[in-house]
Amino acid sequence: MHELDLRGIDLNLLLLLNALIEQRNVTWAADRMHMSQPAMSRALARIRKLMNDPILVRGGDGLMPTPRAIALHPQLKRLLNDITHLISDVPFSPQLLTGCITLAATDHEMIVFLPKLMSLITQDAPQLDVMVIPLFNIAAECLHDGSIDLAFGVAQATLPSYLCQELLYKDTYITLMRRQHPAGNCLSVEQFSTLNHVQVTAVGNSGGSAVDIALDKLGLHRRIVLQLPSFITAFAVVAASDLVVTLPASIAQRYAIQSDLVAIATPIDCPPINHISIWSRVRDADPANQWLRKLVREVASRVES
The missing domain is CATH 3.40.190.10 (Periplasmic binding protein-like II)
Known part of the structure; x- marks a missing residue:
């Protein structure tokens, strides 16, 4: 294998390469590195020749990094970070x-x-x-x-x-309902499954939750009347209706009192969160x-x- 001679390489190109991959725009990368757009264009041409790869190509939303650029970027970031610490004699201070x-x-x-x-x-x-x-x-x-x-x-x-x-x-699960809810404050798993539920899909995925998986193992199913991306909205809906919501205790207990909700034990065995x-x-x-x-x-x- 041919050994690369680093003496003939301008290592400043690594900084410019990182800026180009992150900005995906020659003008923005130039502004970030405090240089002119023509100078950055010339640097990109040198990087392409050095790497034997286009690095950035035209896509539907402007310039896009090539597969090789995407693959090398984490290693490049790590390398630049290591170099910074290597030559820095200033102790780290968050201030x-x-x-x-x-x-x-x-x-x-x-x-x-x-x-x-x-x-x-x-x-x-x-x-x-x-x-x-x-x-x-x-x-x-x-x-x-x-x-x-x-x-x-x-x-x-x-x-x-x-x-x-x-x-x-x-974390563990607890269930919230409004005060004077007709179901009362002590539920069997069968009663729990017959209630109308709110589900908070916090990460944009409405797939089966741990609660539904546990119910399925018991041969039971609950009706999810409302799916929401927000916990705060769920508290307001449950406080104004006969719907219930089952949530991690770390957040449910914070808002149960101020939303005038009753917290009860969720009557199913779910793994910890x-x-x-x-x-x-x-x-x-x-x-x-x-x-x-x-x-x-x-x-x-x-x-x-």
Whole structure:
């Protein structure tokens, strides 16, 4: 195999390559790197020659990275991060952090984590901004390349090898209903299955939940009258009707009293809900990401479920 001579390569091209892949636009990449658009176009031509790959090609929505560009991007991010730490002699301090971090979370995790997490972030890193986006299937791709710093979700399947995860806390289910509900506040599993239910589909998937799977094993079925993407709306609907909703205790108990709802034990045996944080291996050794995960761990230790 021919050995590559690094002395003949401008390593600054790696920085420009990263900007091009992330921005998917030559002009935007040039602005990010504080250079002119023609200069970035010339750099792209050099990168294409070096990599023997187009890197960016025309697509339906403008420029799109090639399969090779997508494959090398996580390794490129890790390499640039390692170089930064290698030559930096300034100890990490969250007080010096600027810019914006991106979190991906379900409605549930936003409610449970965000208030206390933001309090800690603004204390430790007052110059740092935070963007929170909904956790949908596309988040896994964004986590892969490191454009999302941290995601929160429920452990449901084995994650790809390029992602890391940490168990934050375990949760259980409880059922909420309005006061003076005709069913009373102590239900058998048969009675539970005959009620009209609200289901919160927090991640945009209306497939069978753990509750429905447990009922199916007993040969029972419940009617889901209303599916919603929002917990807050579910509380309002249940308070004004004879519908009931079964939710993780960590969020249900927070709002039962203020929504004037009664919390009762869910009369079926469901496995615990494992709430996890997820991040890219690209960011695993990043001190800023480690600091963020430490704050999340601190908030999770206080969650009541």
